[in-house]
Amino acid sequence: MKEIIVSQELLNEFENIQWFTNCGKLAEIDLLCSVQQVDGWEKAEGFDEKDEWEEVISKSRDNLADFIMRKLGYSVRNFNSIVAAVRESQQYKTAIAKLYDSVEEQNIKEEFGDTLSWLLLNAGIERAFAGFKGCPKFFSEMLEVLKLGHCPCGWKGRWPKGTLYIY
Numbered sequence: 001m002k003e004i005i006v007s008q009e010l011l012n013e014f015e016n017i018q019w020f021t022n023c024g025k026l027a028e029i030d031l032l033c034s035v036q037q038v039d040g041w042e043k044a045e046g047f048d049e050k051d052e053w054e055e056v057i058s059k060s061r062d063n064l065a066d067f068i069m070r071k072l073g074y075s076v077r078n079f080n081s082i083v084a085a086v087r088e089s090q091q092y093k094t095a096i097a098k099l100y101d102s103v104e105e106q107n108i109k110e111e112f113g114d115t116l117s118w119l120l121l122n123a124g125i126e127r128a129f130a131g132f133k134g135c136p137k138f139f140s141e142m143l144e145v146l147k148l149g150h151c152p153c154g155w156k157g158r159w160p161k162g163t164l165y166i167y
Contacts, residue, residue, distance in 0.1 A: 001073065004082055010127045011091035013147065014120060019102035022149030022166045029148060031141045034159040037167065038153060039067060041108055044167035047154025048112050056119065056155040056162070060138035064126055067136055072129070079125075112153075117150065119143070123142035 023044075029035050038044050047053060068074050068082075080136035087093055096117050109156040122145035129135050138159055145152045145166055 001078075004074075004078070006082060006085040006089070006124060006128045009117065010124060011089045013143070014089075014095035014124070014158050015091045017095055017098070017101050017146050018107060018149045019146075020149065020151060023151055025149075027148065027150050027166060029145060029150070029166070030050075031144065031164065032137060033141070034163045036165055038165050041106065043149060044153040044165075045109055045112055048109075048115055048166045050154055051097075052156060053115075053154045053165075056138075056159055057115070060136065060159060061122055064122060064129075064136050064139070067132075067134065068125075068129055071134065072132060081123070082125055082128050086121055086128070089124075092121070092124065116146070116151065117159050120146065 021163075024040070027035070027037060038047060065079065068079050069076065099116055099120075100113050102108075103110060119139060119142040123139040126136060126139040127143070130140065141160075141164075142152045145164070150166045152164055153167050156163045156165070
């Protein structure tokens with residue numbers, strides 16, 4: 001079984017995220033799904049609170065875990081070691097600290113930051129396994145939105161044929 005290493009290149013991407021710098025600006029983002037922009041933090045927070053967004057994130061995490069453990073045959077221990085490698089990295093910790101500073105500066109609900117930190121953690125896990133055929137791409141797509149200074153905040157439909165709401 002191939003040893004999985006969380007690359008420094010990936011972790012460095014986390015540190016370089018410029019949180020919310022392009023929120024409210026027109027975005028041209030090429031993703032697997034369609035993208036619709038929302039107008040303002042209030043609407044973004046409203047979308048973040050919807051069950052459909054929580055469900056697509058939860059289902060995407062389940063799909064990722066299923067891919068890693070069932071399709072690739074990695075153990076729960078292997079999976080958890082990758083989670084820990086991402087979560088305990090200095091780059092992830094720095095990115096999350098910057099995220100919550102930005103959340104506070106923008107006067108955004110802390111729960112919104114919680115959603116984004118969860119997306120970031122899972123993007124790291126997903127990217128660690130991206131070299132395997134059939135690896136899910138949901139969290140990597142969310143990372144691309146974050147790297148562009150926008151904020152994924154909601155969902156409508158089935159992944160990947162639905163619509164991602166961003167601010």
